[in-house]
Amino acid sequence: xxxxxxxxxxxxxxxxxxxxxxxxxxxxxxxxxxxxxxxxxxxxxxxxxxxxxxxxxxxxxxxxxxxxxxxxxxxxxxxxxxxxxxxxxxxxxxxxxxxxxxxxxxxxxxxxxxxxxxxxxxxxxxxxxxxxxxxxxxxxxxxxxxxxxxxxxxxxxxxxxxxxxxxxxxxxxxxxxxxxxx
Amino acid sequence: xxxxxxxxxxxxxxxxxxxxxxxxxxxxxxxxxxxxxxxxxxxxxxxxxxxxxxxxxxxxxxxxxxxxxxxxxxxxxxxxxxxxxxxxxxxxxxxxxxxxxxxxxxxxxxxxxxxxxxxxxxxxxxxxxxxxxxxxxxxxxxxx
Numbered sequence: 674x675x676x677x678x679x680x681x682x683x684x685x686x687x688x689x690x691x692x693x694x695x696x697x698x699x700x701x702x703x704x705x706x707x708x709x710x711x712x713x714x715x716x717x718x719x720x721x722x723x724x725x726x727x728x729x730x731x732x733x734x735x736x737x738x739x740x741x742x743x744x745x746x747x748x749x750x751x752x753x754x755x756x757x758x759x760x761x762x763x764x765x766x767x768x769x770x771x772x773x774x775x776x777x778x779x780x781x782x783x784x785x786x787x788x789x790x791x792x793x794x795x796x797x798x799x800x801x802x803x804x805x806x807x808x809x810x811x812x813x814x815x816x817x818x819x820x821x822x823x824x825x826x827x828x829x830x831x832x833x834x835x836x837x838x839x840x841x842x843x844x845x846x847x848x849x850x851x852x853x854x855x
Numbered sequence: 856x857x858x859x860x861x862x863x864x865x866x867x868x869x870x871x872x873x874x875x876x877x878x879x880x881x882x883x884x885x886x887x888x889x890x891x892x893x894x895x896x897x898x899x900x901x902x903x904x905x906x907x908x909x910x911x912x913x914x915x916x917x918x919x920x921x922x923x924x925x926x927x928x929x930x931x932x933x934x935x936x937x938x939x940x941x942x943x944x945x946x947x948x949x950x951x952x953x954x955x956x957x958x959x960x961x962x963x964x965x966x967x968x969x970x971x972x973x974x975x976x977x978x979x980x981x982x983x984x985x986x987x988x989x990x991x992x993x994x995x996x997x998x999x
Contacts, residue, residue: 693936693937694936694940696933696937697937697940720934720937721938721941721962722959722962724955724958725955725958728955746962746965750958750962750964751958797926797930798930798934800923800926800927801926801927801931801934801966801969802969831930834929834930834933835926836922836923836926838919
């Protein structure tokens with residue numbers, strides 16, 4: 674699949690594996706797609722500060738006020754949280770409990786949950802800071818939240834960045850796997 | 856055949872019977888030894904199979920650990936590349952905000968720090984598994 678042909682079903686969980694050189698573009702395009710389709714979203718950004726991601730989206734005519742962000746980068750990089758609205762700052766990407774709480778808070782603010790998309794950028798970054806078994810448990814929790822709300826979940830990861838056994842476990846509780854090549 | 860011949864034959868028979876008895880006894884001893892040897896071999900075989908199974912489990916754990924460590928070192932490189940591309944994009948477009956640049960550089964530094972920490976951790980594990988390192992190398996490989 675190419676970046677321009679990103680398609681999402683109306684519900685379910687997708688493991689989206691992208692060549693590392695195009696991972697960011699895939700994340701941006703998928704958020705753009707959410708916006709164009711009138712959906713709301715929770716973007717869990719663990720590789721890039723929310724402020725940078727937000728500016729890139731706004732450059733592409735995406736009204737980010739309809740989106741909620743969870744930022745796991747800014748505090749650990751700058752030593753303090755930002756002041757952006759619609760953004761939950763987590764101290765670090767290894768704080769899975771903090772991320773989980775932020776997801777719950779962000780989801781609570783979304784009224785039309787059937788039109789909700791949760792995007793995780795990315796599983797491969799989670800793996801830098803956490804034990805794979807903890808990540809599997811965390812993703813299980815995330816996937817359950819998605820399913821309970823009939824929402825869409827997109828779990829992005831850089832290609833060849835996850836242990837094949839862990840990939841098999843994530844694939845087992847995902848509805849489909851999408852591959853994006855350069 | 857006279858009585859003398861019979862006596863000689865009887866003596867030969869007795870001698871042979873004794874020899875057979877001695878051989879039978881010797882054979883029984885040998886058999887006992889063989890059985891003990893078989894039991895020993897069986898024991899050794901079980902121990903070998905057990906050690907082999909343990910080694911395979913250790914090998915699996917080692918491969919999983921290596922893969923995890925490689926990823927923990929490689930994935931920050933992916934993030935660094937991504938953030939450097941972002942800086943390049945900003946420079947090319949001329950859309951540079953100093954606070955954004957500082958933020959991105961801090962993210963890059965954090966990822967570089969993670970690589971360093973993970974390599975030190977890997978070196979520690981390697982050193983713990985071997986007693987062939989000189990103290991000077993031990994310090995060099997594990998000091999932050």
